[in-house]
Amino acid sequence: MKIIETIPQLREELRKYKAQGNTIGFVPTMGYLHQGHLSLVEQSKKENDRTVVSIFVNPAQFGPGEDFDRYPRNLEMDERLLKELAVDVVFYPAVKEIYPGGYATYVEVGKWGNVLCGKSRPTHFRGVSTVVLKLLNIVSPTCAYFGRKDAQQAIIIKKMVKDLNLEVTIHTIPIVRDPDGLALSSRNANLSPEERKVALSLSRALEKAKTEIAHGLRDASAIKDLIRKEIDKYPLVTIDYVEVVSLDALEQIKTITLDNTLVAGAIWAGKTRLIDNFTLGEI
Amino acid sequence: MKIIETIPQLREELRKYKAQGNTIGFVPTMGYLHQGHLSLVEQSKKENDRTVVSIFVNPAQFGPGEDFDRYPRNLEMDERLLKELAVDVVFYPAVKEIYPGGYATYVEVGKWGNVLCGKSRPTHFRGVSTVVLKLLNIVSPTCAYFGRKDAQQAIIIKKMVKDLNLEVTIHTIPIVRDPDGLALSSRNANLSPEERKVALSLSRALEKAKTEIAHGLRDASAIKDLIRKEIDKYPLVTIDYVEVVSLDALEQIKTITLDNTLVAGAIWAGKTRLIDNFTLGEI
Numbered sequence: 322m323k324i325i326e327t328i329p330q331l332r333e334e335l336r337k338y339k340a341q342g343n344t345i346g347f348v349p350t351m352g353y354l355h356q357g358h359l360s361l362v363e364q365s366k367k368e369n370d371r372t373v374v375s376i377f378v379n380p381a382q383f384g385p386g387e388d389f390d391r392y393p394r395n396l397e398m399d400e401r402l403l404k405e406l407a408v409d410v411v412f413y414p415a416v417k418e419i420y421p422g423g424y425a426t427y428v429e430v431g432k433w434g435n436v437l438c439g440k441s442r443p444t445h446f447r448g449v450s451t452v453v454l455k456l457l458n459i460v461s462p463t464c465a466y467f468g469r470k471d472a473q474q475a476i477i478i479k480k481m482v483k484d485l486n487l488e489v490t491i492h493t494i495p496i497v498r499d500p501d502g503l504a505l506s507s508r509n510a511n512l513s514p515e516e517r518k519v520a521l522s523l524s525r526a527l528e529k530a531k532t533e534i535a536h537g538l539r540d541a542s543a544i545k546d547l548i549r550k551e552i553d554k555y556p557l558v559t560i561d562y563v564e565v566v567s568l569d570a571l572e573q574i575k576t577i578t579l580d581n582t583l584v585a586g587a588i589w590a591g592k593t594r595l596i597d598n599f600t601l602g603e604i
Numbered sequence: 605m606k607i608i609e610t611i612p613q614l615r616e617e618l619r620k621y622k623a624q625g626n627t628i629g630f631v632p633t634m635g636y637l638h639q640g641h642l643s644l645v646e647q648s649k650k651e652n653d654r655t656v657v658s659i660f661v662n663p664a665q666f667g668p669g670e671d672f673d674r675y676p677r678n679l680e681m682d683e684r685l686l687k688e689l690a691v692d693v694v695f696y697p698a699v700k701e702i703y704p705g706g707y708a709t710y711v712e713v714g715k716w717g718n719v720l721c722g723k724s725r726p727t728h729f730r731g732v733s734t735v736v737l738k739l740l741n742i743v744s745p746t747c748a749y750f751g752r753k754d755a756q757q758a759i760i761i762k763k764m765v766k767d768l769n770l771e772v773t774i775h776t777i778p779i780v781r782d783p784d785g786l787a788l789s790s791r792n793a794n795l796s797p798e799e800r801k802v803a804l805s806l807s808r809a810l811e812k813a814k815t816e817i818a819h820g821l822r823d824a825s826a827i828k829d830l831i832r833k834e835i836d837k838y839p840l841v842t843i844d845y846v847e848v849v850s851l852d853a854l855e856q857i858k859t860i861t862l863d864n865t866l867v868a869g870a871i872w873a874g875k876t877r878l879i880d881n882f883t884l885g886e887i
Binding site for chain 2: 328332423424425426427428429430431432433450454455458459461480481484485486487488570
């Protein structure tokens with residue numbers, strides 16, 4: 322496994338793979354890898370000749386006052402995990418390699434970036450789209466892999482790839498959860514034992530909503546109320562948002578359909594913001 | 605010469621060239637071709653195995669009330685001219701091929717798009733960057749060619765290509781002029797005989813400024829005053845802007861340097877907006 326820190330060195334390595342006719346799978350991450358990330362890597366390994374994983378905590382997707390500095394990092398652990406999976410290349414660039422002095426270009430997917438998480442994090446998806454576009458241009462992979470926990474992110478990336486005519490296939494991979502149901506997130510490392518317990522409120526509430534939908538409930542307002550009430554039973558937790566939107570346009574819907582619905586929520590457990598969701602239909 | 609209207613057909617044709625190991629030169633245009641465009645095509649022919657020219661009047665770079673509808677079009681004439689130069693492919697997409705329903709993704713080069721022409725045309729460079737990025741992704745050329753008459757456009761495209769890590773070389777080609785000095789522009793076709801005469805004011809004023817700089821004048825304000833006064837001698841012309849900025853950052857400068865200066869102006873001759881410039885240093 323090679324660890325590469327600069328764009329020219331990465332391109333040189335990738336040229337070799339391409340000269341051999343290899344397909345390339347790409348998994349962009351912010352590191353502090355958990356089984357969610359590793360399931361993306363495993364899928365890429367299955368479907369491609371070569372797999373490249375990037376580890377880059379992208380400052381452009383954090384707003385002022387957000388947790389860029391507190392975001393957990395552990396390169397040694399990440400390297401060990403990726404080596405076990407026989408990844409070909411880890412791309413680990415410095416911030417100035419991605420955003421050199423005078424950097425000025427940003428891509429936005431219009432209103433898609435202004436709803437759900439984009440409401441509380443106004444420049445977040447601009448940062449996500451921009452860094453993913455850059456990484457896709459640098460790696461030029463056959464396929465790229467994104468987790469469904471960040472459903473809005475996956476939907477926006479697929480939309481950007483389509484709108485900008487990029488020749489890469491985007492695959493999305495199911496959420497991986499702890500045994501008690503908490504969606505895996507690098508940010509879970511920042512939870513105190515007490516916060517860890519109540520963080521469960523979100524996945525529990527979503528699970529309950531899912532059951533009600535399975536029993537026939539279709540009213541989006543009723544589903545949102547149910548989720549909010551369930552979360553409110555827990556102490557120390559505040560709700561950022563609970564939304565029911567269409568999967569294909571991220572627009573608010575009144576009636577749930579079984580093939581085009583995203584039910585998503587975000588909560589604060591102490592200083593840590595956590596998200597979770599389920600979908601009816603495919604991203 | 606093939607005329608191709610859809611993205612999949614173009615990609616199929618380009619795959620053949622790439623399988624043959626051909627280099628590809630790309631000249632994006634809005635059609636109604638003049639010798640300025642043709643000099644770009646000639647340069648591409650010299651430097652590449654294959655040359656692709658796109659003809660697409662890009663609605664995204666026209667603001668509301670601008671001359672999208674009045675922009676001159678003549679595909680037959682364009683085809684004839686490009687056939688004479690033995691261009692390989694003309695890509696002539698419909699608007700819905702480039703911007704299908706629900707299109708939402710735009711790229712911007714920050715403050716670079718808000719000065720000079722961007723001041724009077726606030727969404728213009730967003731439209732330019734976006735369509736050029738899309739076309740570069742579709743064609744994936746070795747080199748792409750842009751005219752220096754649209755100096756700000758060329759500078760912004762080079763900046764975008766660098767910032768977004770695109771693997772294409774951007775070449776810029778000198779302004780081509782009528783014998784009396786008027787910079788060639790498709791929009792010159794919209795000038796009445798009277799407007800055509802006074803349109804010369806801009807190139808004449810810039811020529812005078814150039815001479816003063818050659819004689820030692822370095823004060824940017826004095827240069828701007830001189831250009832404004834010269835243009836004001838002509839009837840029927842109004843000034844949109846006259847600016848002296850750095851070539852590498854499009855920032856206002858007080859003192860002219862011989863290696864990093866763009867002197868640019870825009871005027872209205874009747875309903876037609878015309879631009880011209882000269883540079884000290886290379887774009």
